[in-house]
Amino acid sequence: MLSIEQIRNETDTVRAALVRRAEDEDCLDDILTLDTRRRVAITEGDELRARRNQVSREIGQARSQGDQPADDIIAEMREVGQRISGLEDEVRDLDSRINDAMMALPNLPDASVPDGTDETANLVLRHWSEPTKLDFEAQPHWDIAERLGIIDFQRGVKLSGSRFYTLNGYGARLERAIIAWMLDLHGNEHGYTEMSLPIIVRRETMEGSGNLPLFADNLYHDEEDDLWLIPTAEVPVTNLHRDEILDAGQLPMYYVAHTPCFRREKAAAGRDTRGIKRVHQFNKVEMYKFVEPDTSFDELESLLGNAETVCQRLNLPYRILQLCAGDISFPSAKSYDVEVWAAGSQEWLEVSSCSNCTDFQARRANIRYRPGVGERPRFVHTLNGSGLALPRVIIAILENNQQPDGSVVIPEALRPYTGFDVIPAA
């Protein structure tokens, strides 16, 4: 959520930034109109309340001295009370309309974010290593995995429907190893605190992270208790410190968590239907930072570095994309994507998206910190990045490390965790 002060005082800046995101900025005028009406109503209500407080105090004092208050004063105050109620209704209505409009506004792109309205305008910043070249006919992961018997698509569908699968034997063990290895890497070498979190959360939690009310379409929902399955660990982590005022000394705070992620993928129906590139349930290791505002853009660079380290240690060729203004996610002010090369399906796979959400989520979830003793609380900045998403890492390992005999070699870094060096050809 943006700040109403910024919309009020820097309207043109906000308008220009929204245009860069290819967002409709007409609502700004509506918000400003509602905001003016709101403040008029608040002022009038406050004045009436001040009058009522004063008179009530006088009535109390008179009564304590045995005097009876005049009936006409009581009658007048009764009427003042009704006017106050009316103004309160009006303010409540205006608040909710302003809030609805504000909730629909995305974060503003940072000045360093390139122009562009969609993914075609994203910039390739750099490559690491060369896309894997195999001197035999490379197979896509769905063929490799089925042949090795480590992914069962049919039975996944039998259990849960399309876009579900099971990992079997070496496949399941490989996934478990990758998760444990990533958590250890970020926990031991990058300074993140490991968390195990609820993956089913209340409505308020989804609102705090910005997934509701706008993106309900992509979420699984339990109607009976109004609980929601998380699409990413970003949701519970963001809300860990909701409605808190942190000490400056506590920042920065780094968290890493492995969770299953659930996505209905309504908007992507029909896309990427083969294999495990786009599924309804997947595992992900997520990195998350709460930081002081002045440091957040530096923190974004180191966050990206942490994601890159994962790819490097796995020896997966990757490239870094800087997302353009029209392609950064709703709460983000600046984002980088990490894409690894998959030699079988011959495409770049997004395995991580690292974003600086500045104070956008913090404002929504009311996460503040006190810069110094006696100073006013300020909103923290939040950042998140996958570190990494499991299915696509598995795809890349299977496709890049496949051997002519049909086996798949495990990256060295993972071997202490898998306990095997190769998935043997069946």
Add this chain to the structure above:
RNA sequence: GGAGAGGUGGCCGAGUGGUUGAAGGCGCCGGUCUCGAAAACCGGUAUACCCCUCUGGGGUAUCGCGGGUUCGAAUCCCGCUCUCUCCGCCA
């Protein structure tokens, strides 16, 4: 799921209709004292919003949340929510 108890400021804890945004204590910050520290003493110590003749002044709201009664509610009534205890159930 059943029964009961309870949610007050950073923490503990008073407070059942009228100068209570909230006693008292602890903690924290500043000061006095001291070579320094401790102790003691003095002072300060929530958040959000609004207005103005705006390096300052004034006002409003907030005692889990939302309604209601009343001139006036932390205090009374209703609904919700969360926590705790006991019973039941269960990994």
